[in-house]
Amino acid sequence: MIRPVLSEDDASDRIADNYEEVCVPRQVLVLNTTYEPLNVCSLRRALILLIKEKAEILESAGIKIHSERLTLPMPAVIRLVSHVRVPPGLRRRVSRRAVLARDGFRCQYCGSTRQLTLDHVIPVSRGGTSTWDNVVTSCSTCNVKKGASLPSEIGMAPKQRPRPPSLIELLVPEGYELPISWQRYLGLATA
Structure with missing residues (x-):
């Protein structure tokens, strides 16, 4: 021991x-x-x-x-x-843990910290991809409300522009x- x-x-x-x-x-x-x-x-x-x-x-x-x-x-x-x-140029895969950490474990639409999911800003059904600049943290309520709509169609834009996480967000x-x-x-x- x-x-x-x-x-x-x-x-x-x-x-x-x-x-x-x-x-x-x-x-x-x-x-x-x-x-x-x-x-x-x-x-x-x-x-x-x-x-x-x-x-x-x-x-x-x-x-x-x-x-x-x-x-x-x-x-x-x-x-x-x-x-x-x-x-060189190695990019980390998009993962639930990394997206949640990058977004501070808060919904990017309303700021809630409960029932968090991931949301594609541009929905997959409309050609969106699972990349760092298209995936954000969303509470289930906002995710259902947004559905397959574009942010501009329903006035729901993420509070922060999605981006790849920093080294510290990935490591710590x-x-x-x-x-x-x-x-x-x-x-x-x-x-």
Whole structure:
């Protein structure tokens, strides 16, 4: 069993009784060898990459993780040892999770946060496609009201123009506060 302990600065090096007491990060930022953000993975996956020496720790959470035979700093940001080729112009597929995250989990017509679905701004029956610039978050009421109509026909335009999601919207799960240790790797560091 792996248990976190308080930071190495803590002279007692005591084992934490509760994960929440030490703010155990549930997600770890993964960078390519070029320091380009690739993904966010679970703590478990990051530890496996570190143990197999496929990644190195760039930022830790100030907590040590102990197993029967190993002690590691708890990673917050890791960098892969081998380069992962990302094809130029690679676009992420449109997915329900990514559209909802991009739109802040709010209906783009009325602002509701209940019974959310996806809506094609230009309906598929009228030649619309499932692309980032044509799919928005909609509550079921607005989706039924709009139906197969064009926004101009019934005066229902999305509050924001649909667009591909930003890197942060794709990497950081909704409701997850962006860790300070990630900011400089995502180009958000403040002076």
